Amino acid sequence: MIFPVRAITLDLDDTLWPFAPIGARVERVLHDWLEANCPRTAARFPIERMRELRDELNAAHPQLVHDFSAMRRMTLDRAMRLAGDDPVHVEAAFEAFFAERNRVEFYPDALDALQRLAARVPLAALSNGNADLARIGVHDHFAFQLGAREHGAPKPDASIFLAACERLGAAPAQVLHVGDDIEMDVVGAARAGLRTCWLNRDNLEWPHADVRPDLHFASLTALADWLDALHSAHEDVAA
Known part of the structure; x- marks a missing residue:
């Protein structure tokens, strides 16, 4: 035509x-960062539980469904507060995630x-x-x-x-x-x-x-x- x-x-x-290899890596990289820097959050929110929390927040905030970065930050903030870690670490944790998210093949x-x-x-x-x-x-x-x-x-x-x-x-x-x-x-x-x-x-x-x-x-x-x-x-x- x-x-x-x-x-x-x-x-x-x-x-x-391909996104699948990225998706498989980023959750592990983020969890490893949390284990090293926010161990209480890592212990209370292993990878599967962190996904569940993100899904819960997605459902509660449909106006942000198009903003993956905002939802990731919100999830990290909620997880840290619930686990007793200081949410001042949200941006550093997001940066660890985001750097890996942009490592593409x-x-x-x-x-x-x-x-x-x-x-x-x-x-x-x-x-x-x-x-x-x-x-x-x-x-x-x-x-x-x-x-x-x-x-x-x-x-x-x-x-x-x-x-x-x-x-x-x-x-x-x-x-x-x-x-x-x-x-x-x-x-x-x-x-x-x-x-x-x-x-x-x-x-x-x-x-x-x-x-x-x-x-x-x-x-x-x-x-x-x-x-x-x-x-x-x-x-x-x-x-």
């Missing part, structure tokens, strides 16, 4: 890097494809998560990063896609959103009027009959190839 693309919005977790194709895409059109990171592109070291490829926390609502809410389009100075139909999640990325972006690319690394079946992605690739390399071909075709026409 051929259509104009003036800019790309790009999901992060499970699009540029890119998919093998991601960095090269990211550089190729950024050379063609402006890129904007659009994520419900709390990854920090500056810490990760790839922020120079992006015009900006817009997260659910900063925006105030998560994908698939249309407003976050439209806010990104406005900042990019492009109409939604001229912006391609790329992501792995069927509902949050593809369906959400399509309903906001953007073009969509489903990054399907796991060879899944598309489940919807009424909404389909404009593009469907198994790798970011394939998307970069498509965008290169699109620009080459336009250059040939212009010549």
Whole structure:
């Protein structure tokens, strides 16, 4: 399929890097930090109990469901107070967690494809998560990063896609959103009027009959190839 693309919005977790290895590590790193610095909290809230506490607070504060960092800090504060540790340690504990959260392992194709895409059109990171592109070291490829926390609502809410389009100075139909999640990325972006690319690394079946992605690739390399071909075709026409 051929259509104009003036800019790309790009999901992060499970699009540029797998999140599962990060999720498995961060809880252990945080618990180890608590054992060393807030042992009463670590003893009263082992990993599973800390998850339960976070779930309880998520349910009690639905207005913060889109702000993972705020919920993590709130959970640490509550755990420390209940365990009898000084909540002055919340920020240091969060930093231990956040540093590990941003230690990512890119998919093998991601960095090269990211550089190729950024050379063609402006890129904007659009994520419900709390990854920090500056810490990760790839922020120079992006015009900006817009997260659910900063925006105030998560994908698939249309407003976050439209806010990104406005900042990019492009109409939604001229912006391609790329992501792995069927509902949050593809369906959400399509309903906001953007073009969509489903990054399907796991060879899944598309489940919807009424909404389909404009593009469907198994790798970011394939998307970069498509965008290169699109620009080459336009250059040939212009010549």
